[in-house]
Amino acid sequence: MKLYSAKQIYKADQISIKKEEIGSNELMERAALQLFNWMHLRMQGAPVKIHLFCGIGNNGGDGIALARHLVDHGYNIEVYVINYSEKRSKDFLINLDRLKDRKVWPNFMNCDDSLPEIGKEDIIVDGIFGIGLNRTPDDWVAKVIQHLNDSQAFILSIDIPSGLFTDEGPKDVNSIIRSNFVLSFQTPKLVFFLPETGPFIEQWEVLDIGLDPEYLKETETDYELIGKNEVLTLYKPREKYGHKGTYGHSLIVGGSYGKMGSVCLSSKAALQAGSGLVTSYIPKIGYVILQASLPEVMVLTDVDENELSNINFDIKPNVVGIGVGMGTTKTTTTALANFLKVIKLPLVIDADALNILSENKDLLKSIPEDSVLTPHPKELERLIGKWKDDFDKLNKVKKFSKKYKCIVVIKGAHTIIVHNEKGYVNTTGNPGMATAGSGDVLTGVITGLRAQGYAALDAAIFGVYLHGRAGDIAVESTGFQSLTASHVIDNLANAYLDMFKLPEQPVVEEENK
Numbered sequence: 001m002k003l004y005s006a007k008q009i010y011k012a013d014q015i016s017i018k019k020e021e022i023g024s025n026e027l028m029e030r031a032a033l034q035l036f037n038w039m040h041l042r043m044q045g046a047p048v049k050i051h052l053f054c055g056i057g058n059n060g061g062d063g064i065a066l067a068r069h070l071v072d073h074g075y076n077i078e079v080y081v082i083n084y085s086e087k088r089s090k091d092f093l094i095n096l097d098r099l100k101d102r103k104v105w106p107n108f109m110n111c112d113d114s115l116p117e118i119g120k121e122d123i124i125v126d127g128i129f130g131i132g133l134n135r136t137p138d139d140w141v142a143k144v145i146q147h148l149n150d151s152q153a154f155i156l157s158i159d160i161p162s163g164l165f166t167d168e169g170p171k172d173v174n175s176i177i178r179s180n181f182v183l184s185f186q187t188p189k190l191v192f193f194l195p196e197t198g199p200f201i202e203q204w205e206v207l208d209i210g211l212d213p214e215y216l217k218e219t220e221t222d223y224e225l226i227g228k229n230e231v232l233t234l235y236k237p238r239e240k241y242g243h244k245g246t247y248g249h250s251l252i253v254g255g256s257y258g259k260m261g262s263v264c265l266s267s268k269a270a271l272q273a274g275s276g277l278v279t280s281y282i283p284k285i286g287y288v289i290l291q292a293s294l295p296e297v298m299v300l301t302d303v304d305e306n307e308l309s310n311i312n313f314d315i316k317p318n319v320v321g322i323g324v325g326m327g328t329t330k331t332t333t334t335a336l337a338n339f340l341k342v343i344k345l346p347l348v349i350d351a352d353a354l355n356i357l358s359e360n361k362d363l364l365k366s367i368p369e370d371s372v373l374t375p376h377p378k379e380l381e382r383l384i385g386k387w388k389d390d391f392d393k394l395n396k397v398k399k400f401s402k403k404y405k406c407i408v409v410i411k412g413a414h415t416i417i418v419h420n421e422k423g424y425v426n427t428t429g430n431p432g433m434a435t436a437g438s439g440d441v442l443t444g445v446i447t448g449l450r451a452q453g454y455a456a457l458d459a460a461i462f463g464v465y466l467h468g469r470a471g472d473i474a475v476e477s478t479g480f481q482s483l484t485a486s487h488v489i490d491n492l493a494n495a496y497l498d499m500f501k502l503p504e505q506p507v508v509e510e511e512n513k
């Protein structure tokens, strides 16, 4: 699913109005009706108090139009207009008049007005600012927003939580609504998924207001949301006459004294992801551990007992996953540097290999083209330096990806895969996966997919999705706290199977004949 920018949404809005030969207020009416239907379906006329807080632009106009539908259906409403500017939009005014026709008089709130009382059991509709926010709200508006946040009432935001910018980072977190539910028009917004702004949104849903499908289809976006539909197009079915050689050979390089488990996890994950063959390359100390734990995996050992000192092999893998558990000693740093000088194969680079690269930035230029790097936030910071906000981070990673011709997987609650100018936002995974070895499993999955012939970007996108989905299936039986990396591996099979499951259909009772 594409994530459109505010500029693109406004353009879609203009094109739709022109093509359909409708007025902008008709589009607002569509939006308001969608909002109303959503609420009405769930509330079924319940007498609970609904406070609608509206700005003076089109987001406020949506709120005012929604208020009219609510009052027409007998809901118990109170409307407030936050007068933060003199420039009321045309459609806001049209809808204000329509509301007044019903004898509903909003409370116009200015900077000195006292704040209304809101009960815990009430509902707040947040229509103060939409995607038109272009500067930090004034202090008194921030105070109103804080008052709503503090009320403990359920907050339903129209389009986007008020105070959140659509395409840039927040400047003042005190002026942002904490939404329980956002009804977002036509597209979710990128900020719903970023670490700094995501916490302002508990749940979201898209309302289709019928913006021009042709424009939406043709328009390229900087970000895409990755769900089942997107990965199904990447999936490579197995051929009947394929053999284990058809599905590639993964080499997992890593490990050091006391950290062999990470290599076991990565190697097993590569197998479970479908790699035809898997070999682990480890210091001698891990030989028995690997052989005893993973009978399907072949093992090659370094000349050194406890650490990698010379990464040298005479097999022909298709891809190398490198870095897990390997430490950052001087000997291993030299081994990695020498390896990068000669290796031409695509790499999946993780953990200590990333830390070594961060400490020795001149090695970055030796990374083979189309390699996949999988840093967690701290590793990323070591690689690209500190960032001002999430948007600054994304721009820095885009530059990095272009410069070193690689794919960067920014791990997080919503992992984002960056390739050149574009980002792919994952939707699977859960907080239980913030656990030891989870990253090692991801490295193995991406390596295993790469071995099977998935292009680097596809392997990264599909791998991140599968890994998260496996975690989501696992957590249903383990709970967040007890989820381990091994559970994720054990559920990779279920994650594959789940891709082809149809969504559950509601049970329809047969009518009595």
Ligand SMILES: NC(=O)C1=CN([C@@H]2O[C@H](COP(=O)(O)OP(=O)(O)OC[C@H]3O[C@@H](n4cnc5c(N)ncnc54)[C@H](OP(=O)(O)O)[C@@H]3O)[C@@H](O)[C@H]2O)[C@@H](O)CC1
Pocket (backbone or CB within 6 Å): 009, 010, 013, 027, 028, 031, 055, 056, 057, 058, 059, 060, 061, 062, 084, 085, 087, 089, 128, 129, 130, 131, 132, 133, 134, 135, 136, 137, 138, 158, 159, 160, 185, 209, 211
């Ligand atoms: N496009 C679509 O598909 C459809 C969109 N619809 C709805 O329209 C919404 C966008 O509406 P919008 O453009 O009128 O902007 P909105 O967010 O209401 O802000 C109002 C104005 O406030 C101003 N302003 C900004 N920051 C400020 C600040 N800190 N403090 C004070 N003032 C500030 C700024 O004007 P300025 O003062 O800069 O001239 C801005 O224009 C969208 O979210 C959706 O709900 C639907 O109706 C149907 C179809």
Ligand SMILES: [K+]
Pocket (backbone or CB within 6 Å): 059, 126, 127, 128, 129, 130, 157, 158, 159, 160, 161, 162
């Ligand atoms: K809003």
